Amino acid sequence: MLDAADGLIEYLGTSPSPFHACETSARMLEDAGFVRLLETDAWPSESGRYYLVRGGTLAAWSTEHADGATTPFRIVGAHTDSPNFRIKPQPDHRSIGYAQLGVEPYGGIILNSWLDRDLGLSGRVTVRENGSVAAKLLRVDEPLLRISRLAIHLDRSAAEGEVFNKQFQIAPHWALGDAPSFREFLGDRLGVAGADVLAWDVMTHDIQPAGRTGLNGEFVAGARMDNLATSYAGTRALIRAVEDGPADSTVQVLVLFDHEEIGSMTERGAFSVLLPTVLERIVSGLGGGRDDYHRALAGTVIASGDMAHATHPNYADRHEPDHRIALNGGPVLKVNTNGRYATDSVGAGSFALACEQAGVPMQSFVMRSDLPCGSTVGPMTSALTGATTVDFGAPTLSMHSVRELVGSDDQQMYADALTAFLAPA
Structure with a gap:
C-alpha cells in the first residue's frame, strides 16, 4: 500500500466529486475483498465484508469479527462533499x-x-x-x-x-x-x-493536481482535503483493521456521507435514516431483532472525522491561545461545550486510547470562546443512534479554499489512529 500522503494525493486525483469519491473507495474495498450490496436486495446472513453506495454516500462494514447479534459497532464517519x-x-x-x-x-x-x-x-x-x-x-x-x-x-x-x-x-x-x-x-x-x-x-x-509542497515536502496541497482526507484515511483504516482484527468482538463500519456542507438533511446525508437502517440490517443478518439492535448500539462508539483548523502563522490571534494545533502534530480531538461537536469525556477517552495504541501524538482543539464553531456529522449520528461519539480530525490550513493545505506526516498518523480505533487492542 502507498505511503498515506502519496495515497491521499492519488485518491484526490480520482475523486473530483462525491460520486467519484465513493467509486474510488469502492475500488479500494473491492480489492480488499468487500462485496457490493444493493439496498433493494436481501442481504446475506454469512459473515463477511460488504459495502453499499447511495449516490455520493458509501457505507462499508465487516462482520468477520462479530460474536452474535448484540456485538457492538465501531464506526468511523466522514463526508465526501466539499464547497x-x-x-x-x-x-x-x-x-x-x-x-x-x-x-x-x-x-x-x-x-x-x-x-x-x-x-x-x-x-x-x-x-x-x-x-x-x-x-x-x-x-x-x-x-x-x-x-x-x-x-x-x-x-x-x-x-x-x-x-x-x-x-x-x-x-x-x-x-x-x-x-x-x-x-x-x-x-x-x-x-x-x-x-x-x-x-x-x-x-x-x-484541475490542478494535488501534490507535496514545502522545502522538504512536508505539506500536501490540493482541493477537497475537507473532507476527502478523512474519507481516504477511513477507507484505508477499515481495510487494515479488518485484516488486523480487534481484541474483542466488534462490527467495524465506515460511512462516508454526502451533503455535510449543506446541513446533511437529505436522503443520503448524516441526518437521514441511512446509517441506522444499515446498522439494523446488519444486526438482522446476524440473526437478531429490534432488541438486539438497541443492545448493540448501547456498546457502540462512533468516531466522526472532519478536518481541524491548524493554527495559522499569520493569524495566530484568531485561535484559542492554549490549544495550538500544528501541522504534522498528529490527529486532533475536537471539543465544543455547546454540542457543535459530539465529543464527551467517554468518547475523548476512546480516541485518546486509539492514538496511544497507534503510537501517535494527539492534539486538542477548541474554538476561541468569542467565535462561532462549525459542526460535523458527529452530533447528528450521535443523536440518531444514541451512541457515544467523538469528533476528531487532521490539521488543515485554508479550510474551504479551492486548495487546502495539510501535513504530509499527519496522513499516516491519521490513518493509524483510525485503524486502532476500529480494531482496539
Whole structure:
C-alpha cells in the first residue's frame, strides 16, 4: 500500500466529486475483498465484508469479527462533499459575446479562491436509456471554465478586499461566440443525444493536481482535503483493521456521507435514516431483532472525522491561545461545550486510547470562546443512534479554499489512529 500522503494525493486525483469519491473507495474495498450490496436486495446472513453506495454516500462494514447479534459497532464517519459551484438546471447564458454558465455556490465556499482558476466539470448525469432513467458519471479534467477577476485598475477598492454578487459576478465563461447548450455538451461527452439528457448533479473542480509542497515536502496541497482526507484515511483504516482484527468482538463500519456542507438533511446525508437502517440490517443478518439492535448500539462508539483548523502563522490571534494545533502534530480531538461537536469525556477517552495504541501524538482543539464553531456529522449520528461519539480530525490550513493545505506526516498518523480505533487492542 502507498505511503498515506502519496495515497491521499492519488485518491484526490480520482475523486473530483462525491460520486467519484465513493467509486474510488469502492475500488479500494473491492480489492480488499468487500462485496457490493444493493439496498433493494436481501442481504446475506454469512459473515463477511460488504459495502453499499447511495449516490455520493458509501457505507462499508465487516462482520468477520462479530460474536452474535448484540456485538457492538465501531464506526468511523466522514463526508465526501466539499464547497464548490453547482451547475444550474438552465445554465446557458450570454453576456457581450461570452458564453457563460449559471452556477450556484455550494456550501461555505471562499469565493475569491476560485477566481482565475482553471476549472473542470464532474458529477452525475441522468439520461434516458431504453425508456428508463440511467445515471452516468461525468468527469472532464480540461480547463473548460474560468471566473475572471476584475482588473484592479477598474476597481481600486479590490486591494482592500473583494465583495461579490453571487448572481452576477461569479458566472464562469467557457466560450466566445457560438457554443452548444450545456445539455448538448453533456450528451456529446456521454455519447447520448442531448435530448436524452434528463438532469444533472454537475459541479466545478479545480484541475490542478494535488501534490507535496514545502522545502522538504512536508505539506500536501490540493482541493477537497475537507473532507476527502478523512474519507481516504477511513477507507484505508477499515481495510487494515479488518485484516488486523480487534481484541474483542466488534462490527467495524465506515460511512462516508454526502451533503455535510449543506446541513446533511437529505436522503443520503448524516441526518437521514441511512446509517441506522444499515446498522439494523446488519444486526438482522446476524440473526437478531429490534432488541438486539438497541443492545448493540448501547456498546457502540462512533468516531466522526472532519478536518481541524491548524493554527495559522499569520493569524495566530484568531485561535484559542492554549490549544495550538500544528501541522504534522498528529490527529486532533475536537471539543465544543455547546454540542457543535459530539465529543464527551467517554468518547475523548476512546480516541485518546486509539492514538496511544497507534503510537501517535494527539492534539486538542477548541474554538476561541468569542467565535462561532462549525459542526460535523458527529452530533447528528450521535443523536440518531444514541451512541457515544467523538469528533476528531487532521490539521488543515485554508479550510474551504479551492486548495487546502495539510501535513504530509499527519496522513499516516491519521490513518493509524483510525485503524486502532476500529480494531482496539
